[in-house]
Amino acid sequence: MSLYEIVFLITLPLQTAAVFLYNKVFFTQRVTSKITETVAYLFYTAMIAGVFLTVRMPFGFIIANLLGIFFVALNYESKMMKKIMNVFIIYFIMFVAETVVWIGIGFFEIGMFEYSQFDSVLGVLITRVVLVSVAYVFYKYANNKKSTINLPWYYYMAHIVVIFGVLWLFLLSIEYETMSTGQMIFCCVLFITVIAAILFIDNMVYYTFAEKHKLEIIKMQNEAYENQTEIINQSVSNIRAIKHDINNHIYSIISMYENNSAENAREYAQKVIDEINGNNNISKSGNFIIDSIVNFKLQQIASSDVELNVKINVPQSMHIIAYDITVVLGNLLDNAIKAVMETKTDKKLSLDISVSKGNLIILVDNSYSGNLIINDGQLQSTKETKHKHGMGIKNIEKTVQKYGGELYIDYNENIFSASAIIPYIK
Amino acid sequence: MLNIAICNDDKYICSEIENIIIEYAKETKTAIETEVFYSGEELYGYMQKDSRIDLIFMDIELGSTTGIAVSQYIRNMLDNHTVKIVFITSKDGYERELFDVQPFNFIKKTVTKQSVSKCLDLLVKLIDKNKEVFEYSINRTVFKEDIKNIMYFENNLRKVKIVTKNGTNYFNSTLAQVKEKLPDYFLEPHGSFIVNYDYIRQIGENELVMVNGQKIEISRRYKKNIREYQIKKAREQRNVII
Secondary structure, X not given: OOHHHHHHHHHHHHHHHHHHHHHHHHOOOEOOOHHHHHHHHHHHHHHXXXXXXXXXXXXXHHHHHHHHHHHHHOOEOOOHHHHHHHHHHHHHHHHHHHHHHHHHHHHOOOOHHHHOOOHHHHHHHHHHHHHXXXXXXXXXXXXXXXXXXXXXXXXXXXHHHHHHHHHHHHHHHOOOOOOOHHHHHHHHHHHHHHHHHHHHHHHHHHHHHHHXXXXXXXXXXXXXXXXXXXXXXXXXXXXXXXXXXXXHHHHHHHHHHHOOOHHHHHHHHHXXXXXXXXXOOOOOOOOHHHHHHHHHHHHHHHOOOOEEEEEEOXXXXXXXXXXHHXXXXXXXXXXXXXXXXXXXXXXXXXXXXXXXXXXXXEEEEEEOOXXXXXXXXXXXXXXXXXXXXXXXXXXXXXXXXXXXXXXEEEEOOOEEEEEEEEEOOO | OEEEEEEOOOHHHHHHHHHHHHHHHHXXXXXXXEEEEOOHHHHHHXXXXXXXXXXXXXXXXXXXXXXXXXXXXXXXXXXXXXXXXXXXXXXXXXXXXXXXXXXXXXXXXXXXXXXXXXXXXXXHHHOOOOOOEEEEEEOOEEEXXXXXXXXXXXXXXXXXXXXXXXXXXXXXXXXXXXXXXXXXXXXXXXXXXXXXHHHXXXXXXXXXXXXXXXXXXXXXXXXXXXXXXXXXXXXXXXXXXX
């Protein structure tokens, strides 16, 4: 067997890996067992190898690839149309990647490729590595879209720079014709190892991001717990204060009763009861997270001149994580409170949280001072913190869309309305 | 004629609500008939024989059977998904099962005229007396179906399939023609379906689940409409429109 054939067959698994990654991107559900799936991919590899060793016509490769990719796609759940479409998409991407590599090599006029014994070897090697790297980037990108982790743009930039930088250096390093077959193989193996190491390190970096994100969630949850504890403490202090004053209260009530003002006595007694029960809490739905956030955020305007209207009817727990509820509800309330505080007269804020057919619905209406700027479809306020305000809405949208929900915004001259609907039953 | 049921073991609250309803009927010139039940068993027994009730004011903390249990019976045993249930409660915090019976609204004790009237207003809006029966014909025979019993319509080749609580049938028509004869609360989650909102148990991201477990896909085109309808309903329920 020639060197070319050896390299072709050794790097063939890279191509299979690329197809595997693409399938992970396009399909969500595997309908066969892991073993069947693995066998399918082995079959694909064998099929390509078979064509290579026997017919070796470009036409044969095209057919083998299309059939092979389709056969493998049968392992996943989707409509037939989608499978067929994906076969062509995957093949097209692979085809483009290959073409770019060949053109790139020609463009950079790496002299040795014109008349070297190694050109096909390098070609197939580089093509395969580029193929699997592109597939990997697709895969990571698609995965990232599904999660809430916001990978900064320079993360992807760094990847592209590193991978293509290494590729370029590798090509430069083999300028000399005088390399032996052994040296060549060594260089190729080194090249593949370096790329693999890069991708491995990337995985570690990604997990670091994920851990950092998890810590932020825990931090948020702790804050929510702290808030609720604060409210409980307040309640306890209230009770202590009342116990302390209860003698005076009772004397007052008795004297009112003795003076034949029973109604006053009744009112007085009711006020004392209210204070004890903490009926002054704004949100008492029984849902720990929602009560916590609503009470914390709205307590500041409860005693102001804002006309507050709150109605919350929700189950005690839902399949939405605390962090996400905090992001959505917290941001909505922050925006509403800021806007309401800016209004001069007729300050109103209304919050309605309800549940409908497995969906959590949050409605926030507030009066505002009428100066809204819509910038690229992102809402921005008149204040200096324009940037922050715009981000708030984006965060809400991203969180809500994670569950397949939606955020709607509407406004007239006086009232600003935000409606969020979040499916919470999986 | 609206049929309202009040189910509460507290006789005082029962008469309070009844009085508010009578006042409401007078003020709005609506014909309302009220039935009072002091226990869940009584209500359930009545509904087994008579299913004309449109709305129930149900106390959650009922005597021996809780309001939730009675509601579950009505929904699951009697297979009645169209009667509206308004829960009256003094507690805060509801168990998850409570939301499975698709409550129409919640009223806190003490009951006020405003909270009861709000529910009646919403009910009146919902019930379109002109569209209570759906007629269709197969080979010159006319069939009538109570809209209350219709779960959904589906496009089936060239015919329309009508699925009710009692069975299925096929007739010649288009979904567009059918939609015109239906009240607002029949929604389209998909080009081939028109679904009765009351018979939807759950609306998920890409599909909805009917009360009998059947799943119907929500196509991307119609997702927005369904969402907006849910929000519209939620907005209507609010105590205050500011």
